[in-house]
Amino acid sequence: MPIVPTHRPRRNRKSQVIRDMVQETHLATHDFIYPIFITEGQNQQIEIKSMPGIHRFSADRVIDEIGRCVELGIKSFAPFPQVNEGLKDRLARESANMEGLYLKTVADIKRQFPEVVLMTDVAMDPYSSDGHDGIVDAESGEILNDASLEVLGQMALAQARAGADIIGPSDMMDGRVAWIREVLDSNGFSGVSIMSYTAKYASAFYGPFRDALDSAPKKGDKKSYQMNPANRREALRELALDEQEGADMVMIKPALSYLDVIREVRDNTQLPVTAYNVSGEYAMVKAAAQQGWLDGEKTMMEVLTSIKRAGADAILTYFAKEAAEVLRRG
Numbered sequence: 001m002p003i004v005p006t007h008r009p010r011r012n013r014k015s016q017v018i019r020d021m022v023q024e025t026h027l028a029t030h031d032f033i034y035p036i037f038i039t040e041g042q043n044q045q046i047e048i049k050s051m052p053g054i055h056r057f058s059a060d061r062v063i064d065e066i067g068r069c070v071e072l073g074i075k076s077f078a079p080f081p082q083v084n085e086g087l088k089d090r091l092a093r094e095s096a097n098m099e100g101l102y103l104k105t106v107a108d109i110k111r112q113f114p115e116v117v118l119m120t121d122v123a124m125d126p127y128s129s130d131g132h133d134g135i136v137d138a139e140s141g142e143i144l145n146d147a148s149l150e151v152l153g154q155m156a157l158a159q160a161r162a163g164a165d166i167i168g169p170s171d172m173m174d175g176r177v178a179w180i181r182e183v184l185d186s187n188g189f190s191g192v193s194i195m196s197y198t199a200k201y202a203s204a205f206y207g208p209f210r211d212a213l214d215s216a217p218k219k220g221d222k223k224s225y226q227m228n229p230a231n232r233r234e235a236l237r238e239l240a241l242d243e244q245e246g247a248d249m250v251m252i253k254p255a256l257s258y259l260d261v262i263r264e265v266r267d268n269t270q271l272p273v274t275a276y277n278v279s280g281e282y283a284m285v286k287a288a289a290q291q292g293w294l295d296g297e298k299t300m301m302e303v304l305t306s307i308k309r310a311g312a313d314a315i316l317t318y319f320a321k322e323a324a325e326v327l328r329r330g
């Protein structure tokens with residue numbers, strides 16, 4: 001006689017209403033932070049080849065784009081600049097130029113949309129002639145940690161002056177959260193938040209982003225500051241330091257290959273946890289969908305839900321607009 005099951009988990013899956021009733025994780029448009037690429041010029045909207053559906057916008061066009069997003073319920077943005085090659089130098093001086101593309105656009109967005117939250121990026125790479133997040137020693141090629149802090153602090157201060165709500169240090173230099181906190185506080189910006197890129201891995205998934213900004217390192221790689229993808233405990237060490245140094249929120253990046261790290265960090269902090277669903281993760285789904293090999297929309301929603309299930313409170317994602325459209329349709 002076959003044994004009749006006494007426990008039947010399938011009962012909780014028997015209809016859409018019941019499935020909805022017992023659903024544990026819910027995505028909402030307010031979970032999303034939308035990264036947005038800004039470029040020089042006027043009336044520019046250039047699609048990034050390796051990121052179908054994602055564009056670089058000139059300052060005038062980015063305002064329209066943000067308007068469309070706000071309409072959809074997206075209220076948080078992470079702008080990144082594509083800087084003209086001629087403006088780059090060893091010390092990333094352009095990064096603190098209040099009249100430069102980035103800071104002027106940030107100020108303009110805040111003027112037009114005071115209610116949106118802008119998280120600005122602190123790292124030298126878009127402005128560095130070396131394409132690194134810190135200063136490169138001309139002789140040894142080493143990344144100079146403490147000298148870089150000076151530049152990063154000035155960059156963060158300029159961003160706060162431009163109206164940034166949240167400073168997002170993505171550079172992975174040691175001690176930068178404490179340094180930036182001190183610079184902000186001593187200049188009257190104690191209300192500006194820091195979302196630290198706490199565990200940022202030296203990942204191959206950043207390729208399309210570097211295409212978008214022309215920001216790839218000219219020499220070498222980022223392994224002396226970004227983390228080894230093989231390491232989990234090290235993320236907890238970075239977490240402890242960021243908490244001690246005064247981070248308001250912490251981030252794991254990338255997201256999809258690091259769901260275990262998201263969970264680990266979630267279980268070890270009371271701070272909000274965010275995850276960056278990076279360019280390469282977006283490109284993979286888009287490429288497969290274009291080939292007809294995956295259902296792009298379903299895959300997108302599954303990816304985003306899994307990041308949230310792993311423990312992320314908010315997600316930086318290039319899918320923000322598309323996912324917001326799906327959520328609006330219901």
Ligand code: PBG
Pocket residue numbers: 121122123124125133170171205206207208209210222277278279280
């Ligand atoms: C640079 C920075 C990178 C990303 C965000 N900030 C690239 C890098 O570290 O080389 C990647 C984001 C993405 O791939 O979507 N500090």
